[in-house]
Amino acid sequence: MMNGTQNIIKKELTRVFTDKKMIFSLFILPAIMIIGMYSLMGMLATNMIKDIESHIPNVYIQNAPDDFMDMMEQMRFDANINNIDSEEDIAEIKEGILEGTIDLLVVFEEGFRDKIDAYQNVGDPIPEVKTYYNTAEDYSNAARSNFVENVLTSYQQSILSERLGNMEQLQVFYIDKDPTTSIIVDEKKADGKILSMLLPFLINIMLFSGAMSLGVDAITGEKERGTLSSMLVAPIKRSEIVFGKLVSLAILSSISAAVYAISIVVAMPLLMGGFVGDQMDINLSFSPLEILQLFVIMIVLVYLYVAMVALVAVIAKTSKEASTYVMPVYIIVLLGSIMTYMGSGQSKLKYFLIPIYNSAICLQNILMGELTIAQFGLTVGTTALVAAFVTGLITRAFNSEKIMFNA
């Protein structure tokens, strides 16, 4: 039995690894694309942030009180400030904000300072500062939040302390003076939580898309080219051919998934260069048992995916047909793995009986460090069972005259 299978595996691997174009398109191009894409995105993001930071906003202020103007001067708020008085029409300025030529309009209510000074009791009028800005414009957004956070808030604080004398009266009590000492957490679980949402999804996509591109060519392609029939007249069992094909495809898909995974790990810092750095400061460490579990799950999973693709590929008459048929299967896999976003850390055992989804939650639980042996066993068991069933179906398809010879 193993002789034919081994021979076919060897040939399939030789086919890919002696073909420079195949090696390039399967293993090198994806790496270049991911790293290139991520570093480009990172670069653009950095540039965008720098650009916003270096932009000097055009700000119009109506009815600015004198003490506010004094404070602005002291603070050296970096902007082109245009003061306008209350008679001026602000419609034109609003138009400018809409077009993006003006970044911010700040309107102080008529008699702003007088109303504040006159305040005595509850119910007395409280004046308003109104800002106008464009949420679709990055410059305008940045100008508004800078203005509110830095200028208006300090102005408010200074008037408050003027009025109350003692600011501590407002504080009453503190909440977490030093927030960093408040957190009690299992570092692994916290880090795992971010990754556990994302990683099962990524792993599923990578494994399946690898299987998809390879499987269609290796089976429908061979059927189309007429090279599969040459194996059908050889004195080996159909199941040997099927098994040989599936194992070699699983090997190739795993390599392709590994290339993706490594590229993403390499490219992540390049992408994140544009954003805050410390969010990506994730340290993952696995125990030997967890590594073994991860490995076993990946192996049965990649075999299942390859088998699913192969089943579609063997039924399809042409590669074009196969690519169409494989899409719904791809969507099922995506759905199964995207469900890990909903709840993190499933524990009910019955969920570990649903193929595809169970692998996703298994991966999630490994990353959180809370996978139980029962969950692991059920997942591997059901996945292997489904994979064996699909392999059986493929063998039946290989035996079908209708499918193999259109007879």
Add this chain to the structure above:
Amino acid sequence: MIQVNNLSKVYKLSKKQMVEQRTKKNMKMAVENLSLTAKPGEIYGLLGPNGAGKTTTLRCIATLLKPTDGNITVCGYDTVKNAEKVRECISFLTNEIKLDPQFSPKYLFHFFGRLHKLEEKTIQERRAQLFDYFGIKEFEDKKYEELSTGMKQKASIAVSLAHDPDVIIFDEPTNGLDIVTARNVTDYLKLMKQEGKTVIISTHIMSEAAKLCDRIGIIINGALVMEGTLAEILESTNTKDLEDAFFELYQLHNKEEA
């Protein structure tokens, strides 16, 4: 030795195929109650027009299709019960069966040799012998896709004979080949015959059947309407050449159908 006993093969037609073939029946009788025997040391030719059932018959013999009715034994093995044993002793060649374009004839020869469970040493010897005969040596390391049609055909034949089969089944052996290559193929078939192999071919070329085959079976609408040596066929149809004999039979049997 090939023995076909009362072979019938029925295809189920899909709705699309029914429309294409303008029929309301969802079944198509491709071969009906066909019996024939091909013996070692002879070339048996199945002669018939396109769609007569030649390829179906050969595919049944090669274990690729299962008979709807009747049975076939090849080298003493049943093609359904002992399909693997049958495949061990046959070589099946058709234009639809092609070799992997990315591999060299040398690699493919070894690959199929190993599939036939041959020793590495035997494979080497067979390769030297066959590649020499067909003149494949100079392009044995070239990729199959880079070869010319003639070279490809030679390589396919050599590879299919790696395991020194007792029975050679060849569907339309010279179809699409130039005169030189075609001659090469028919010469080899004659050599096989001399070596005591059983050779069965299908063809629609009268001259080929007349020149090459020891016995000819004429197949029309899935049924074997006549079988015998060229002389026997000419005598019983009272004609001078095979083409006339064929048309005589064709008119007779097509009328019956209609």
